[in-house]
């Protein structure tokens with residue numbers, strides 16, 4: 404028996420956060436199969452019919468047939484009897500499995516098209532380890548992109564889609580990854596594709612001959628046409644909204660890699676914000692002396708709280724001793740790690756934190772201070788980090804002299820150290836550093852950059868400064884950092900040591 408009382412249901416509804424409205428129970432009424440488990444009856448392929456076939460699920464540990472997608476580009480459109488193959492509001496569910504390098508997708512509100520990628524409707528992306536596209540499984544393609552690979556190849560996962568009024572929600576397993584509300588006048592980054600809510604059928608994508616994907620248990624539950632959007636929030640379409648969508652369409656990973664759960668910001672709020680803005684987050688925990696995370700046990704406990712969340716999970720090393728507090732194995736369990744050069748021992752042996760005036764010694768000789776700072780930054784670059792955060796930060800005493808003190812020679816030393824150590828340089832939204840001059844020099848030399856806010860309170864920006872710098876400095880999507888796969892992370896492959904003075908290895 405699988406009964407729950409009405410009170411239980413009410414309890415669940417009350418407990419569910421607003422942003423994570425539950426998907427209808429699969430056991431609930433109204434679900435209809437789109438795939439009969441035996442044949443492609445009720446489906447029609449474009450271009451290369453042979454891309455789609457039904458194979459025995461026994462080889463995949465499941466009973467019944469499985470739709471195999473492998474071959475030249477082709478799309479398989481549902482043309483069967485369920486609701487005359489015309490759906491407006493609905494819930495859809497399918498089990499999907501990818502082979503390495505697979506690229507596929509599930510279209511909705513689309514229509515049969517004999518050749519090419521369907522122009523009508525939306526594509527929900529299926530791509531886990533596929534290279535060259537930063538839109539991963541769960542993306543509402545080029546409208547709301549998911550940058551992080553959330554599920555592995557060679558394992559079944561559930562993909563669920565719900566359209567209600569102007570709202571599209573997408574789940575990958577239990578993770579709500581997209582909650583897109585279409586504005587009154589939808590913005591489209593690429594006019595070749597409609598990507599406007601309408602009505603239509605479903606389709607599966609065969610993308611290229613190097614790709615193999617499997618689908619099973621494809622079901623739909625039509626919902627009433629007159630449904631209203633289950634949110635009262637009308638998105639504001641301003642230039643930043645358009646740029647975020649354009650850059651995503653152009654394959655920039657639109658990720659804020661430097662978000663802290665502080666100032667009262669909860670994980671649930673951060674994820675809801677991320678879905679609302681179409682910017683993915685890397686949620687970073689500070690690790691260092693006197694911080695809540697400071698050893699292997701506290702890393703383990705923290706990671707438990709971030710399990711199966713649709714965001715990157717990052718470690719920010721504090722002070723130069725961060726590397727000595729936890730094992731490399733613990734650090735490697737994060738998606739990436741970063742630090743800044745704002746805490747170190749100066750030449751007199753004092754531990755300084757540059758953003759705290761009382762801890763920053765009087766700078767009588769700014770030139771000498773800069774020499775010391777650049778040397779410290781070069782040391783930080785040798786640490787096993789992915790990103791150098793808060794780059795080129797100067798303490799208040801000399802901040803107004805940024806352009807004068809960051810000479811071309813000093814910028815070059817920092818950029819060279821970043822490139823030599825394969826460390827990305829953060830373009831920091833809150834502090835608006837580094838300068839455009841620095842970013843242009845870094846771009847010319849071949850440095851990589853990441854976007855990061857480093858929020859002080861609960862308010863997260865919208866990557867205003869990084870987005871402006873991308874255009875002003877001509878950064879390409881290839882210039883933007885994406886975390887390295889397991890086995891290739893700096894913490895796993897880089898040799899590092901600390902000097903006796905407590906600074907990073909020279």
Ligand SMILES: [Zn+2]
Nearest residue numbers: 661663719857
């Ligand atoms: Zn930070």
